[in-house]
Amino acid sequence: MDQADLPFERFESLLAAHPHVEHVELQGEGESLLHPRFFDMVRALRTKNIKVSIITNGSLISESHAAQLVALGIEKVSVSMESAESETFRQIRGGKLEKVIAGLSALVAEKNKQKSLRPIVGLSITVLRDTQDHLPGIIALYKKLGLDGGVTFQPLSTMPLYEKNYPAGLRQQVLSDHEVDDLWVRVRMHKELRQIQKRKDKLRVDSFYDELLAGFQPGTRRCPWLEQGLYVNHNGIATACCMIKDTERFRLGVIGEDTPQQILDRRKALVTELANGVLPAPCTGCELGRFALMNRWQLFAFAMGGVLRRYSPRAIWRRLRPQKPKVRLPLLPPSAS
Helix, strand or coil, rough: CCCCCCCCCHHHHHHHHHCCCCCCEECCCCCHHHHHHHHHHHHHHHHHEEEEEEEECCCCCCHHHHHHHHHHCCCCCEEEEEECHHHHHHHHHHCCCHHHHHHHHHHHHHHHHHHCCEEEEEEEECHHHCCCCCCCHHHHEEEEEHHHHHEEEECCCCCCCHHHHHCCCCCCCCCHHHHHHHHHHHHHCCHHHHHHHHHHHHHCCCCHHHHHHHCCCCCCCHHHHHCCCEECCCCCCCCCCCCCHHHHHHCCCEEEEECHHHHHHHHHHHHHHHCCCCCHHHHCHHHHHHHHHHCCCHHHHHHHHHHHHHHHHHHHHHHHHCCCCCCCCCCHHHHHH
């Protein structure tokens, strides 16, 4: 997928075209902090009292960056990873977990230094087939570092353009529907994760996705992205959400070429399609879309199936005799490591 920096001038035109924006998540297909004008963007947003959240791989959070992230009043910094084991992390990402830990430590220390509640700092975990058992290590790292922004989870995307670009090793790591269902049930029932979430909620600091997904109910034929969100890439192309990467087929418009109303009207057409019980074509492979269209019996089967599999003799035996998690490697071709 195409990667490039969003020109600052296009960013400014985006803000001018959508003056009523409330919260912006700075993310993309690359590392947010690599953008040469990242902090200029944050300042421009904060000057307009627009909330800002970011997702980062954490490796570039220096003491200087940490000081600015705190001083600018960012709502949340989410750090993405798949595993809290150093060797597994290196083989998946090609970098050093120790650098990420140093960045997170610097950010927590700077928050304490400035006596600031913001940004809350959490982990964003992409779950692979071979890292489903890495949760204990992730929770241990979260607690050790004194993080406060919660732990979120997502499986590898099965949306068509994502799967098309996965190397062979990574395609083997895509969860099945049953595994995805089991993941959601496991997260929902996990005592430590519930406690972490309760402590985060008490802080009353909401990230972009906290606000966007608040009140989402499966089975209602509604999607918060289609009703409240918009994703704009470095070319100024707007899509209905951050997961839609086929911009040739599914663009809603281009900032500066199409009017804001034209873009929103095209988004509204997708809302109507989903409300009529049809998954819009741009949303193929989306978990939110899948759950939005579930009926009562499908939701019951989802919940009960996950519970029964979690408490099956095989699952209980695995928990009683845990083994060190392993990952089949390489996930990426040699040139990418």
